[in-house]
Amino acid sequence: MARPLTEAQRAELSPRTYELSVRGRTNVEIARELGINEHTVSSLIRLEKTQRREERLDVVEEALATYRETIREGWYHLERLRQNSTSLNVAGVMNSIINARQKMDDILGLQAPKKWRGHTTHENMDLSKFTLEELELLERLLETATYDDVGPPALESYYP
Numbered sequence: 001m002a003r004p005l006t007e008a009q010r011a012e013l014s015p016r017t018y019e020l021s022v023r024g025r026t027n028v029e030i031a032r033e034l035g036i037n038e039h040t041v042s043s044l045i046r047l048e049k050t051q052r053r054e055e056r057l058d059v060v061e062e063a064l065a066t067y068r069e070t071i072r073e074g075w076y077h078l079e080r081l082r083q084n085s086t087s088l089n090v091a092g093v094m095n096s097i098i099n100a101r102q103k104m105d106d107i108l109g110l111q112a113p114k115k116w117r118g119h120t121t122h123e124n125m126d127l128s129k130f131t132l133e134e135l136e137l138l139e140r141l142l143e144t145a146t147y148d149d150v151g152p153p154a155l156e157s158y159y160p
Contacts, residue, residue: 005036010044017041018048060107067107070100 020030031038074097081090
């Protein structure tokens with residue numbers, strides 16, 4: 001059984017394990033390359049993630065403070081513009097507030113899920129679970145969704 005890593009070894013190996021992991025290497029591959037246990041690799045990756053997260057907190061807090069200030073100033077200006085309801089600046093100020101809020105949501109991980117463009121083939125679908133009507137509908141949907149370079153099908157084809 002191998003001896004536990006020293007603190008110096010952990011400090012040296014954790015960034016390397018993390019970088020290899022980010023590049024798509026598996027824990028088993030990383031363990032073989034570095035000559036350490038697979039569980040140690042997992043532990044070192046977690047350690048590095050935690051350290052990097054803690055280092056980023058100051059930057060994150062500074063960015064959030066900037067966006068909060070932008071929002072606060074935006075509402076202040078909107079209140080002043082309310083007296084002149086025909087001002088064209090209202091849209092610009094609202095846009096600034098919305099953009100700042102979206103940036104904050106991005107930083108905090110609160111943004112809506114992004115559209116995922118997966119690739120589904122017959123190889124990873126169990127068609128035996130579908131009824132005949134569902135299979136016919138699936139076929140129509142796939143025909144509609146997979147058009148060639150000519151362009152999308154006519155609007156009428158979207159309706160059964």
